[in-house]
Amino acid sequence: MEAEATHEMFAADGGPEAPAVVVRVPATSANLGSGFDAVGWAVDRYLYAEVRPARETEARGGPPSRFEVVGEVPSDARAEGASLFFRAVEEAFARAGRAAPDLAVRLQSEIPLGKGLGSSAAVIVAGLVAANVLLEGKLSVGELLSLATRLEGHPDNVAPALLGGLVVARAEGEEVSAVRLRLPRVPALLAFVPEVELRTSASRRLLPDAYARETAVAAAGRAALLVAALAAGELEKLPAAFGDGLHEPYRLPHIPGAEELYALCASARPHGCLGCYLSGAGPTIMAVFATPEAREDFRRRFSEHPLAHAFVPEPLALVEEGAVVLARTPRGFSR
Incomplete structure (x- = not known):
């Protein structure tokens, strides 16, 4: 340090x-x-x-x-x-x-x-x-x-x-x-930052006190796959790992345009978008790409999308x- x-x-x-x-x-x-x-x-x-x-x-x-x-x-x-x-x-x-x-x-x-x-x-x-x-x-x-x-x-x-x-x-x-x-393959990140703020304390109050067993089991499987895929450098497995049932379903409806942005990321999977996730408690949404070139292509196309007025795309590096x-x-x- x-x-x-x-x-x-x-x-x-x-x-x-x-x-x-x-x-x-x-x-x-x-x-x-x-x-x-x-x-x-x-x-x-x-x-x-x-x-x-x-x-x-x-x-x-x-x-x-x-x-x-x-x-x-x-x-x-x-x-x-x-x-x-x-x-x-x-x-x-x-x-x-x-x-x-x-x-x-x-x-x-x-x-x-x-x-x-x-x-x-x-x-x-x-x-x-x-x-x-x-x-x-x-x-x-x-x-x-x-x-x-x-x-x-x-x-x-x-x-x-x-x-x-x-x-x-x-x-x-x-x-x-x-x-x-240490990651053998490092994905490229694109943060979509909205104007709206979402305090962590307020965001946590949106979450339920308990979850169904099926939800917990699915969450454990996705989390294990997430870490394993990143550690092994198998980035193509990440789309199945980014899904969440513990916090995102309760937080995303409070971020204007978030669900539409998720759909846009999903539609870009054939072009190198591995998925997206809610960064921390939000409201920033992080899109993950296999390569920097795929990220730049997505950002260029996003600039012409109606959602461009709601989110500022910002490239980030690990x-x-x-x-x-x-x-x-x-x-x-x-x-």
């Missing part, structure tokens, strides 16, 4: 400064249809968090601790981000048996809010990783994953945000088990690297 390069953050906000700690965390797309709350992969949109000691801001006449977000962000989202980040820092320090210091934090994110691409997971992981730098690496990756899962409520976004790549994870109580898979430290302080920063 460390990289040699440094990142010139917030140059448009007054020029780059020598950062105390800068952490980069990727966006994530979770569930992959049948892998509900268990499967996710990291994609190439990023959140950057810069963390400085309070004494540096005090020297410039600032408050003892503060939280800034670069760019136009709604005030409620700004407050939520601050709460998540500082909770993550406090949890990490508490696990290490230490009190969290006063910090100045700045975030810059390419990850859209409330779109099902792991924006909250990225904030949590950034807080935990930055805190662990200040703790001089006292917490293991397993401890960071356990804390992140507890804060997020499920591991399918935080695990790939922390570890990178495709991750299958299971949480039971405080114990979180995760396996990161990334193997999870959270990384781009810059760090000397020893003793947090003392």
